[in-house]
Amino acid sequence: MLTYNFENIDGxxxxxxxxxxxxxxxxxxxxxxxxxxSKRTFARNNGISTITIQNAYDxxxxxxxxxxVERKGYFVSNLHVVRENKTVSYDIQIPKTKEYKYDFAxxxxxxxxxxxxxxxxxxxxxxxxxxxxxxxxAPGGGLMxxxxxxxxxxxxxxxxxxxxxxxxxxxxxxxxxxxLVQLLGRNKIYAIENPGYKKLIKxxxxxxxxxxxxxxxxxxVTLDSLKKTKAEIAHISPNHxxxxxxxxxxxxxxxxxxxxxxxxGRYILEDDYDSEFRYNGKPLPTLFSIDGCxxxxxxxxxxxxxxxxxxxxxxxxxxxxxxxxYDKFSFQSCxxxxxxxxxxxEFINRGYFEKHINRMRLYYAxxxxxxxxxxxxxxxxxxxxxxxxxxxxxxxxxxxxxxxDETMKQRLEENGLHINALSDYYMNNHHxxxxxxxxxxSNIQIEQLAEACDVIYQCIT
Amino acid sequence: MLTYNFENIDGxxxxxxxxxxxxxxxxxxxxxxxxxxSKRTFARNNGISTITIQNAYDxxxxxxxxxxVERKGYFVSNLHVVRENKTVSYDIQIPKTKEYKYDFAxxxxxxxxxxxxxxxxxxxxxxxxxxxxxxxxAPGGGLMxxxxxxxxxxxxxxxxxxxxxxxxxxxxxxxxxxxLVQLLGRNKIYAIENPGYKKLIKxxxxxxxxxxxxxxxxxxVTLDSLKKTKAEIAHISPNHxxxxxxxxxxxxxxxxxxxxxxxxGRYILEDDYDSEFRYNGKPLPTLFSIDGCxxxxxxxxxxxxxxxxxxxxxxxxxxxxxxxxYDKFSFQSCxxxxxxxxxxxEFINRGYFEKHINRMRLYYAxxxxxxxxxxxxxxxxxxxxxxxxxxxxxxxxxxxxxxxDETMKQRLEENGLHINALSDYYMNNHHxxxxxxxxxxSNIQIEQLAEACDVIYQCIT
Numbered sequence: 001m002l003t004y005n006f007e008n009i010d011g012x013x014x015x016x017x018x019x020x021x022x023x024x025x026x027x028x029x030x031x032x033x034x035x036x037x038s039k040r041t042f043a044r045n046n047g048i049s050t051i052t053i054q055n056a057y058d059x060x061x062x063x064x065x066x067x068x069v070e071r072k073g074y075f076v077s078n079l080h081v082v083r084e085n086k087t088v089s090y091d092i093q094i095p096k097t098k099e100y101k102y103d104f105a106x107x108x109x110x111x112x113x114x115x116x117x118x119x120x121x122x123x124x125x126x127x128x129x130x131x132x133x134x135x136x137x138a139p140g141g142g143l144m145x146x147x148x149x150x151x152x153x154x155x156x157x158x159x160x161x162x163x164x165x166x167x168x169x170x171x172x173x174x175x176x177x178x179x180l181v182q183l184l185g186r187n188k189i190y191a192i193e194n195p196g197y198k199k200l201i202k203x204x205x206x207x208x209x210x211x212x213x214x215x216x217x218x219x220x221v222t223l224d225s226l227k228k229t230k231a232e233i234a235h236i237s238p239n240h241x242x243x244x245x246x247x248x249x250x251x252x253x254x255x256x257x258x259x260x261x262x263x264x265g266r267y268i269l270e271d272d273y274d275s276e277f278r279y280n281g282k283p284l285p286t287l288f289s290i291d292g293c294x295x296x297x298x299x300x301x302x303x304x305x306x307x308x309x310x311x312x313x314x315x316x317x318x319x320x321x322x323x324x325x326y327d328k329f330s331f332q333s334c335x336x337x338x339x340x341x342x343x344x345x346e347f348i349n350r351g352y353f354e355k356h357i358n359r360m361r362l363y364y365a366x367x368x369x370x371x372x373x374x375x376x377x378x379x380x381x382x383x384x385x386x387x388x389x390x391x392x393x394x395x396x397x398x399x400x401x402x403x404x405d406e407t408m409k410q411r412l413e414e415n416g417l418h419i420n421a422l423s424d425y426y427m428n429n430h431h432x433x434x435x436x437x438x439x440x441x442s443n444i445q446i447e448q449l450a451e452a453c454d455v456i457y458q459c460i461t
Numbered sequence: 462m463l464t465y466n467f468e469n470i471d472g473x474x475x476x477x478x479x480x481x482x483x484x485x486x487x488x489x490x491x492x493x494x495x496x497x498x499s500k501r502t503f504a505r506n507n508g509i510s511t512i513t514i515q516n517a518y519d520x521x522x523x524x525x526x527x528x529x530v531e532r533k534g535y536f537v538s539n540l541h542v543v544r545e546n547k548t549v550s551y552d553i554q555i556p557k558t559k560e561y562k563y564d565f566a567x568x569x570x571x572x573x574x575x576x577x578x579x580x581x582x583x584x585x586x587x588x589x590x591x592x593x594x595x596x597x598x599a600p601g602g603g604l605m606x607x608x609x610x611x612x613x614x615x616x617x618x619x620x621x622x623x624x625x626x627x628x629x630x631x632x633x634x635x636x637x638x639x640x641l642v643q644l645l646g647r648n649k650i651y652a653i654e655n656p657g658y659k660k661l662i663k664x665x666x667x668x669x670x671x672x673x674x675x676x677x678x679x680x681x682v683t684l685d686s687l688k689k690t691k692a693e694i695a696h697i698s699p700n701h702x703x704x705x706x707x708x709x710x711x712x713x714x715x716x717x718x719x720x721x722x723x724x725x726g727r728y729i730l731e732d733d734y735d736s737e738f739r740y741n742g743k744p745l746p747t748l749f750s751i752d753g754c755x756x757x758x759x760x761x762x763x764x765x766x767x768x769x770x771x772x773x774x775x776x777x778x779x780x781x782x783x784x785x786x787y788d789k790f791s792f793q794s795c796x797x798x799x800x801x802x803x804x805x806x807e808f809i810n811r812g813y814f815e816k817h818i819n820r821m822r823l824y825y826a827x828x829x830x831x832x833x834x835x836x837x838x839x840x841x842x843x844x845x846x847x848x849x850x851x852x853x854x855x856x857x858x859x860x861x862x863x864x865x866d867e868t869m870k871q872r873l874e875e876n877g878l879h880i881n882a883l884s885d886y887y888m889n890n891h892h893x894x895x896x897x898x899x900x901x902x903s904n905i906q907i908e909q910l911a912e913a914c915d916v917i918y919q920c921i922t
Contacts (some may be wrong), residue, residue: 003828007742027474058822058823058826059819059822062665062818064618064619088624089610090624090780090783092624092780092784092787092788093784095791099510105916107869108596109596111593111595111596114595116588119588120588120589123581123584123588124584124585125582127581131577132572134575135569135570135575135770136770137770151549155549156524157524161549162549163550165555171632172794174794175632175636175796178639182667186669199792204794206790215886251564276523298670307595307596309595309597309598309799310798311632311794311797311798312798319553322551323554323567326553326555329667330556331660331663333635333769335632335796336632337637337773338770339771342798358519361520361523362516362519365519415605422518455580
């Protein structure tokens with residue numbers, strides 16, 4: 001008869017009982033298909049209540065250790081798989097992530113720069129005050145609280161007049177690009193900037209779109225090149241191009257809107273991913289805010305201004321596309337958790353987001369000065385030229401060398417230095433400008449930079 | 462000369478100054494293109510430091526209220542859009558969400574049933590101890606911590622031996638279905654259960670897949686019907702079918718695996734969305750755990766076992782598909798925030814998830830008894846038959862009436878009652894069984910149910 005000792009146990013009795021029986025099953029003391037005592041017998045023999053046994057048996061049933069046969073009783077399962085904590089490992093080839101001593105290509109956010117205590121405070125409040133809302137499935141476009149907050153932010157920061165119902169919140173811009181391709185149609189011609197964010201090719205290709213390339217001049221994408229692509233959708237970053245840093249001037253913006261209005265079905269996807277950190281120059285209106293004919297889709301993210309690990313981005317659709325979204329795709333579930341959405345909404349509404357951006361702007365400005373000063377005093381000061389952009393968190397380092405970018409990068413990597421060249425961002429090999437390297441300074445450690453300059457110096461000749 | 466009063470102000474001086482200037486710009490006191498004082502003049506006239514002015518000017522620049530011209534100074538911007546808090550509203554047709562007095566179709570989770578205080582505690586810990594990790598971009602398949610926790614859970618709860626690298630975490634199962642279509646190919650023939658989860662049709666169609674339908678018998682999908690579809694991918698829920706509640710017995714499971722192994726390129730997508738709440742009967746091995754030839758993709762979610770608003774689901778890929786994922790799609794970013802992933806990993810690792818499931822199982826068991834008892838004492842007791850399934854959180858209410866489902870639902874809706882009929886889940890009109898209604902009892906309020914029974918009684922004849 002199955003008996004256990006119930007003296008001096010911690011926690012609920014049924015849990016202890018459940019563990020005892022489970023251990024006996026795993027160790028073989030109780031054999032497969034063996035019949036367990038009835039609840040009444042067990043209770044009587046062990047001096048505990050039948051409810052306690054019921055709870056223990058229920059848990060064992062749920063986990064598959066025992067099963068019940070109607071009017072017959074409880075039996076030990078025949079376990080085919082060992083259930084002990086055994087790590088399973090198969091031959092899966094994970095891509096190797098290489099570690100570098102000086103990594104200027106991958107820009108990890110500094111923990112000092114995330115407002116952890118405010119985030120924690122808002123998290124506590126949300127969990128205690130928004131319980132109902134946290135259990136309510138969000139609308140596909142995102143919680144109204146967050147969309148209203150974003151609309152207000154866009155109004156004060158970018159001068160954009162946005163109805164919260166135009167906003168669609170999603171778990172990252174890649175996800176939103178996919179939603180857009182569904183909304184606009186896969187069979188349209190899409191064009192992206194060259195040079196530009198190369199990952200876009202892979203992102204579009206997974207949706208079976210093969211994007212065309214638009215070349216740039218010193219003002220941004222050129223109309224000639226855009227027209228040559230025969231694109232219907234132009235995916236561009238006029239407010240701050242990566243990696244060249246070009247900010248498209250107003251006259252060119254109007255030309256682009258003119259292009260968009262020449263034909264039905266043309267759209268401009270205005271990708272505005274890090275415009276919060278502009279330093280000087282007259283603020284330029286976004287294409288979205290000067291678009292009178294519903295041709296512009298505006299897309300932005302909290303990845304740069306807050307952190308990429310929060311996974312919240314949003315797009316603002318022109319009215320007729322918002323209506324199409326609600327008409328055809330309202331079944332889609334929102335991909336961001338309610339919890340994050342509520343915290344973010346409060347973060348914006350209480351002015352913390354604005355304060356954070358300003359704080360970061362000052363921080364980045366200081367960092368930028370430090371980095372420039374360091375470079376200007378380093379051993380490579382006579383071999384490099386800093387080409388600054390008016391916005392964003394990087395500049396282009398033009399290095400006076402005849403070594404090709406490919407060789408340069410190889411030599412640098414052999415010395416533990418990882419940096420991207422401008423030429424890496426060209427989609428094909430046309431018009432590639434060599435000897436230009438992208439230096440994202442936002443989280444550089446100055447001591448590391450000085451050492452890295454020595455490394456670069458050695459690789460130059 | 463611009464002067465402000467700096468006595469008795471709260472907070473940083475530069476912020477106050479920024480607000481004063483901004484207000485003067487918005488109200489028109491400072492006119493567009495008007496030149497602002499130099500920093501030195503301003504500082505001198507107002508008795509504050511130039512750094513303070515710099516900070517205020519910087520913030521105004523960032524927000525576009527003023528701009529700087531090199532060697533000339535600071536100027537007021539020409540604002541085209543009013544920046545005051547003005548709610549914008551356009552003519553966007555949001556689908557109306559109808560409110561019902563008795564809503565038995567939409568099952569909102571009860572706030573009492575979510576472990577808020579534990580979640581808050583874990584959130585605090587994560588924010589204070591995982592700062593570095595929170596700033597580090599997660600691997601595309603999800604944070605290792607969470608994948609390891611899920612693998613351990615699957616081992617103890619489902620007897621599945623899983624390498625964490627087989628797991629892909631995503632923001633909802635809809636998102637993961639899309640990833641699978643990319644991985645397996647859009648040009649394959651997919652088949653889904655009929656009756657079944659009708660939203661699947663729309664989800665697949667957005668990826669331009671038109672799924673075929675497999676009919677069921679009392680054991681689940683039939684091999685005949687599956688073969689007739691000529692499907693290459695069978696998307697099924699053998700562990701608990703919704704809405705019929707059928708649990709596919711072992712013999713049929715082996716037949717399905719036999720089908721999958723007849724041809725290359727065939728797969729079974731085992732959709733296991735609420736198997737944690739089984740009550741009796743021998744636990745059956747998942748298809749995944751008896752699949753010796755890498756034919757089964759297992760997919761599950763925390764939506765049912767925890768809450769749909771957390772937006773975390775996962776799939777377990779057979780090894781060769783995991784390799785394909787890493788080879789071809791490693792560029793994809795994870796769609797779940799690090800924060801949620803860390804909390805969930807701790808929640809699972811410390812046993813809270815297991816406790817939660819057990820607690821919910823007891824709660825649902827009690828609820829089920831209450832609901833059955835209520836129905837058996839209600840006015841419709843002689844007009845309905847409760848067809849229970851062995852798992853899941855609903856049963857089928859067979860109502861003795863000759864009224865068609867369509868008319869019945871209409872009558873019920875006119876009386877504020879919303880309930881789904883089994884016939885709603887048929888993809889087409891073949892073999893539809895009428896007069897069966899889906900009663901999700903998990904969060905029903907008993908008082909409401911009693912009243913609802915009166916309403917049903919009135920609508921029966």
